[in-house]
Amino acid sequence: MEVIFNQSEQHLVRLCKKGDAKAQYKLYKLYSKGMYNLAVRMTNNQSMAEDVLQDAFIKAFGEINKLKNEKAFGGWLRRIVANLCIDASRKKKLFLTDMESLNESELEESVEVDDTVEPEQIHALIKKLPDGAREILVLRALEGYKHAEIGEQLGISESTAKTQFFRAKQLLAKMINELNDEERSGKNITGEAIKA
Structure with a gap:
């Protein structure tokens, strides 16, 4: 899911860096559906996906000042969601098996x-x-x-x-x-x- 980033979204990210709750809500509304879909596809669990989505936005808004390029918010958020899905799977001991022997x-x-x-x-x-x-x-x-x-x-x-x-x-x-x-x-x- 690729959201085309425009000037108003860049402005929202800047406002979020200043702690603007309305801007956070607007970014959440803009990205939540796509990020939820990614989380559902990765976890195959709606409840876990909802938790991941919530944690992802908390983490993103908590660390938004680390984001250097406001235009990269969507990709940055996607990585956060993917990493949290992987962490959630690991916590449930759903590890990948190593199959390096395949030629x-x-x-x-x-x-x-x-x-x-x-x-x-x-x-x-x-x-x-x-x-x-x-x-x-x-x-x-x-x-x-x-x-x-x-x-x-x-x-x-x-x-x-x-x-x-x-x-x-x-x-x-x-x-x-x-x-x-x-x-x-x-x-x-x-x-x-x-x-x-």
Whole structure:
């Protein structure tokens, strides 16, 4: 979710640096929905996402004077949300497993995903991924983080981040294929029942 930053938003950030509560509320209204969606995608838990969102804005407004470039508020806030999601997952002992043993040739294999599946179905399947796989998939595919950045945020190596992302895509593709198989067999059963 990218919010186009304009002069009035830059002015709001400046006011927030002076402790203006109305400006804080306006920035909150502007960014809360997108940041909540990121938190839900990363944690797969609405309650945890709400807590993360609240903590993120408290942290952002508490440390806003550290922000040098007022135009970078959205990206800075996104990083805070992502880091808090990761911390929340760690607190629940949802650690990533290290799969460095996967060789580079396996990583280069393409993962085929059926593009006829509706985005809502894909979103629902992403929610069903194991926590570590979901986090990396959201950070890389949906939020555009580089593998090195993901590795740094999660405390894993860049190659582990690549491996986890590859595994997450594989798992998602498998889930999509299973969904398609279920739909096809459901249609066949329905079709056969009509013929009979």
